[in-house]
Amino acid sequence: MYIENINSPADVKKLNIMQLNVLAEEMRHALLTRASRHGGHFGPNFGMVEAIIAMHYVFDSPKDKIVFDVSHQCYPHKMLTGRKDAYLYEEHYDDVSGYTNPNESEHDFFTVGHTSTSISLACGLAKARDLNGEDGNVIAVIGDGSLSGGEALEGLDFASELNSNMIIVANDNDMSIAENHGGLYANLKLLRETNGQAECNLFKAMNLDYIYVDKGNDIASLIEAFEKVKDTKKAVVVHINTLKGKGYAPAEQNKEKWHWHMPFDIATGESLFKDEEPDFSDASLEYLLKKMDEDKSVVAITAGTPTVMGFTADMRAKAGKQFVDVGIAEETAVALASGIAANGGKPVFGVYSSFIQRAYDQITQDVCINGNAVTFAVFAGSVYGMNDVTHLGLQDIPMLNSIPGLIYLAPVTKEDYIAMLDWSLTQNEYPVAIKVPGGRMVSTGTPVTKDFGKLDTYEITKKGSKVAILGLGTFYENAVKAADILKASHGIDATVINPYYISGIDADTLNELKKDHAVVATLEDGYLEGGFGAKIAAFYGSSDMKVLNFGIKKEFIDRYDVAEVLKDNHLTPEQIAEDIAATL
Amino acid sequence: MYIENINSPADVKKLNIMQLNVLAEEMRHALLTRASRHGGHFGPNFGMVEAIIAMHYVFDSPKDKIVFDVSHQCYPHKMLTGRKDAYLYEEHYDDVSGYTNPNESEHDFFTVGHTSTSISLACGLAKARDLNGEDGNVIAVIGDGSLSGGEALEGLDFASELNSNMIIVANDNDMSIAENHGGLYANLKLLRETNGQAECNLFKAMNLDYIYVDKGNDIASLIEAFEKVKDTKKAVVVHINTLKGKGYAPAEQNKEKWHWHMPFDIATGESLFKDEEPDFSDASLEYLLKKMDEDKSVVAITAGTPTVMGFTADMRAKAGKQFVDVGIAEETAVALASGIAANGGKPVFGVYSSFIQRAYDQITQDVCINGNAVTFAVFAGSVYGMNDVTHLGLQDIPMLNSIPGLIYLAPVTKEDYIAMLDWSLTQNEYPVAIKVPGGRMVSTGTPVTKDFGKLDTYEITKKGSKVAILGLGTFYENAVKAADILKASHGIDATVINPYYISGIDADTLNELKKDHAVVATLEDGYLEGGFGAKIAAFYGSSDMKVLNFGIKKEFIDRYDVAEVLKDNHLTPEQIAEDIAATL
Structure with a gap:
């Protein structure tokens, strides 16, 4: 050889x-x-x-x-x-x-x-x-x-x-x-x-x-x-x-499927692992196809990654004119969406967190200054997303948070996500981005009825005292677990809050907490600096409330192990509970 | 008619x-x-x-x-x-x-x-x-x-x-x-x-x-x-x-000069107002021409706005191959700079705050992941910058702050700025952005000798107690004035700090303040949310320190009056002093 x-x-x-x-x-x-x-x-x-x-x-x-x-x-x-x-x-x-x-x-x-x-x-x-x-x-x-x-x-x-x-x-x-x-x-x-x-x-x-x-x-x-x-x-x-x-028949024949591939059997081309569990791509596709059918002005947009919202070739054919692939051209995808919204259409741009960075100015200028009701579904913006340094999904909270006029939402469950999409497509006032959770999709089976048009309304899901934990999106689950540990180990009956709104402050709820809480902890799935927790800390800056922010340190990490990153950043429920207890 | x-x-x-x-x-x-x-x-x-x-x-x-x-x-x-x-x-x-x-x-x-x-x-x-x-x-x-x-x-x-x-x-x-x-x-x-x-x-x-x-x-x-x-x-x-x-001879003859123009005398084409005062564009030009002469690998880059760093047509001719105008193409400007730095050159990209937004992904991916020593001079990132809603310079702190690996500096004076440029062009480790102050250029005449390679070292310019005011960049002056008012009106001898580093925390200095300070106030020339002050608030979140953030509310404002915006955001020295006093 x-x-x-x-x-x-x-x-x-x-x-x-x-x-x-x-x-x-x-x-x-x-x-x-x-x-x-x-x-x-x-x-x-x-x-x-x-x-x-x-x-x-x-x-x-x-x-x-x-x-x-x-x-x-x-x-x-x-x-x-x-x-x-x-x-x-x-x-x-x-x-x-x-x-x-x-x-x-x-x-x-x-x-x-x-x-x-x-x-x-x-x-x-x-x-x-x-x-x-x-x-x-x-x-x-x-x-x-x-x-x-x-x-x-x-x-x-x-x-x-x-x-x-x-x-x-x-x-x-x-x-x-x-x-x-x-x-x-x-x-x-x-x-x-x-x-x-x-x-x-x-x-x-x-x-x-x-x-x-x-x-x-x-x-x-x-x-x-x-x-x-x-x-x-x-x-x-x-x-x-x-x-x-070239050189492998299945790949020559189905180029899209073989652009990137999981381990497979060479003889048949069949994947060795099958992931049959429904995920947020499936949920997006199901919802959007139904919605497209009801409303001909709904249009899904991709910039060269159609399957991020589940649009395989046959589903693209099904959506017809209501699906647009602009090719790798994120700036045009965003401007196109703004133009569609400005003229009475309902665009949904599905995009990976790492790639939405490529349209920062378009989100700001073409969409948000104009207040056009574009919906952004932001995928893999999570520590559970892609782990190559060039594809990290850890930056979107501070990045999108820096843009005025953008409503940025953090669903926890499938039902949250669908309710948010649905609200966003109903309203005409705001550009809305939805941070699709990382990891496994949690589904409760119960439709969410919250009116997301009442902006910046957090939800207290468990009322306690002394300690409140705000668990954003993916990490809401860890907030619940940390509260359980605080109860079991320290006898503390913590309040648990699902903030839903990354981009807004629920001043009423936060002020209310001052009455019988001494510590507020925030959990977010992304870089801490410039993020959600820092905003809460700033809100409480001149009060007696102690604020602890849990999230990920702002740095480039490559091919990381999720468990290690979580541990290094004190993001396991045990560590969170421990850090909170140490503050009391 | x-x-x-x-x-x-x-x-x-x-x-x-x-x-x-x-x-x-x-x-x-x-x-x-x-x-x-x-x-x-x-x-x-x-x-x-x-x-x-x-x-x-x-x-x-x-x-x-x-x-x-x-x-x-x-x-x-x-x-x-x-x-x-x-x-x-x-x-x-x-x-x-x-x-x-x-x-x-x-x-x-x-x-x-x-x-x-x-x-x-x-x-x-x-x-x-x-x-x-x-x-x-x-x-x-x-x-x-x-x-x-x-x-x-x-x-x-x-x-x-x-x-x-x-x-x-x-x-x-x-x-x-x-x-x-x-x-x-x-x-x-x-x-x-x-x-x-x-x-x-x-x-x-x-x-x-x-x-x-x-x-x-x-x-x-x-x-x-x-x-x-x-x-x-x-x-x-x-x-x-x-x-x-077309139709006005001076404009037909000198198209660059007449792209945009101040009020002028129609007969002669002469501007009615002359601004002879030297500014940061002049300072950039003077420094860069000298540096280019000493080092043939220094290259100034613009994306269609050459005069932002003073490069008028004759100065461009003088710089020759060491000046590159890529045309309106900010993404290429940034990638080009990264390539130059990767191959031993020393690129300086001079750009308006509002337009650097157009290269967010390139700053992140092409430059910062690669740790290439590109220097960004960010102009008009200030409440004193352009006041059209499409050209605001209020977003760069949270935006650039969200990018790992970027050193973001805030000079106060001309001498700070030159020292930072000079340091940035000497080192090979970091991408560096410099937030050129807004308003009139302050010049002390005394060269700055601070070693900016000692990252994240704030400077205490006046040592006091009880209250510390961190005045970033343009607003440093207001920190000094607010401290004077606190002294005169309330007998408080406030500490004044020039943080210099937007992107970093000087934990030693901040921890030291805990000993004899109860309130830390931060001042920044840009949107507060996700910015410098929020970071300081998060740092002190679990301590007893009270933190007050002064900056500009995150919203789109159009053709604003600077004085009004400053007042609305409690940014006059009097308001700052008053708010601080009220916290004590």
Whole structure:
């Protein structure tokens, strides 16, 4: 086997084309075996094996610098840059992250997980190179799905301004996570169909040089193309036509399903673990399909992640015009929602907590200044969400809380969530965001009748004295448990409160507590700084009430263990009870 | 005069071409008179008089809906939609805002002030129209300077997905605020030079229909073009070639200077008021030019607002390759800065507080997760900043504070600011943002020697007891004054602290205060919620310390009076002293 002897790109350069083709097969085999046992991004890597081999054959990393967009297609790159063991041997599978990581290798330049950043980041590397009078190539590798993102399009527009070496490899597999959306894909199709010869060319319209590689999974063709652009003195796009999931039939056939995959049986492609338990995606889908049927102005919006609200291909077909995928373009998703609301529609934008960050200004300016009744369903904003440092869901409370005019709600149960969605779609006054709880979905089976239009009304779910615990969203359950422990261990009959409103203060309830409570504890599923608890502390700042805030320390954490993080942040019910008792 | 009889677009439709031409001259005359006395956006409006007349002649607003990008070119639109008095009569000049405003008129659909939003917002209006089975045209009017923004490019990409009526008027005057930057402008130039016939066409590459109007200041040509696209069933771009500042020679000649202008003498074009006092822009420029000379890796970056750090055209020439204007593309500005820092350069991104919001995700992901030493100079983040609701500078403390890994500093004086910039450019460990103070620049003349690398070290500038006042940035001065009042009126010898660090807690200093202080007051120039004071309140939550937070209530305020806002928020030194005294 060749792959076992590849310790750096220099070893790739020693092989001839025939050997490189064998290497590609070996790599694909290793990727398949690893994916079947470990899970991970599948399609993006399988389509890029040959291109990455060719890049390392032609360019001299790390002097030549390759920047991967999203970087979920970097597994072959890692295999060729000293990290093959993490793909060949099961005991080493977890030695590497799923994204590029400068802490792992000098061949990685950024920790990246969000899309559409590669061109602008690479432009920065190139600019510094030029300022420092150095040479070498800078290469941005971007998948077509990422091209629709504003930052990528800005980068395409800016690249020629460098007047210097800058190579953009546009990996065109005609897919985003789901199918591509946007007018530029018609142009990519035209370019594929004309072997890159069509005069109308998005890249040329951005003042970039351009070459096309039809056989984007053929190492020889790719080497030829990369050699042609190596040491270019202008920004150039190498448009390569690849097959997403290449080499594994189920992935070639169902590209959306195999973008990322759980461990599976190689022979059948069936997942080894089935999660049949209904979750908040299912609940969203069920509610929205029903609502769409009742009201033709209800429209669900996604920015390239349709299944976050359960909209698989067949459900998208069912929703028809009432479902819009703008592609990876969160800014447009939010502005579109604002426009829909301004003209009498009822938009629901379902989005991961980590990605709503990409539309901060649009939420502020396009939506909230205008007071347009957009509903945001914010998923995985939780310590139980994604645990890669690039996909943390811990920031949304302070982030969204900093935007005036936005009502931010924290449901605890499925029924809370549905009642909030329903209220939000009924009213026309406020932009509303709903923080979908993390972890398992709790369902009581009893519809919630609370009127969420009576803003900032907390609910006392258990009346006690001395101590009050405000348990927000996901962590409400821990508030109940901590109260139980306080009762059992210290004989304290604590009040338990479900605040529901992240964005508001229930001054009446909080003032009322002053009468017979000495300590108020707050629990929130996210960074503490600038969050819900800090607001409560500020409210009580000039009173005698003692306030304890429980939440997560503001820092970037990577591939963390949930139990450890909870413990480190004193977030277990036992720790909470103990800390409260110590204050009394 | 015709303009005096225009009370709605219906009155425009009654005029013939000759009369419309006279109307245009009357409008331009009124705009010139008003601008000379009142100031405001100049060039954008002067170039668009004919196009806006033609639009209201052809389309039926408000059934047909016109959405203006940035909306600083909406003055002629306001004149034709029932608000002419605000442009004809000096006593009514302030009856209207400088941007579109749904509270003023049914012909305005959004309050808009940030760029690049119009296409996506208009797509939303169109989508709701289609869902509700209505008809009518939706028209987005976007200037070429705004096209480089990610949200606009996303919108261009998305528009064809509507499969429905959507008209994009691209106002091409070959200028942003300063000159245009980006590869797409080469394509616009090619299109102008080929009378729109060139095959390589950015808009067509986005799958949009396209027509070109060479005489973009000729009403008849414009009417013909708009009539051609009216009721189109597809998304179409009408590319019009206009002259920015048309009709006033100084503005035609110096487009950058006349993008926005203070009151001036019409005969000479000279400003009536001169502000000769040096400010933080001057200080930035002076420092950076010197530093650039010493270190070729120092690079100043702007996203279309070069003068925020003093880089007028001649200073840009002086800085040469060490100054980069990415055009209106804040996301790329931030990613570029991160790439530069990652490759050994020293980038300083100078940006208005209101616009840094546009790169929230890039600051988080591209910069802070990577720990790249980018310096952000955040201007006009102050109650003394811009007072239009779309340009408020009140949000940056909670916003930037929510991002892990970012050091956020609050200088008080020019010397603080320079010392912070200098420290930031020396170190390689942290992304650093500096909140440039609002109001007049205070200069002591004495260089600051504090080592800002010793993170989170507050400075006690006056040691007292009982009461400690933490005055952040702009409001430090008020802390000193409040302390003086407390001494004079109540005999209290308050401690005064300059915290310097917005993003950090100096636990030692704060704990030390517990010994002989009962009240800590915090002052900050921005929204209180999620801000600096709340953090201090949370720190002291379980102690006996009373904490009072002074800052601004989180809400959208428009064209406010600074003195009123300060008073309403208890931010005068007298009020602060009084509130503190009342707590004792």
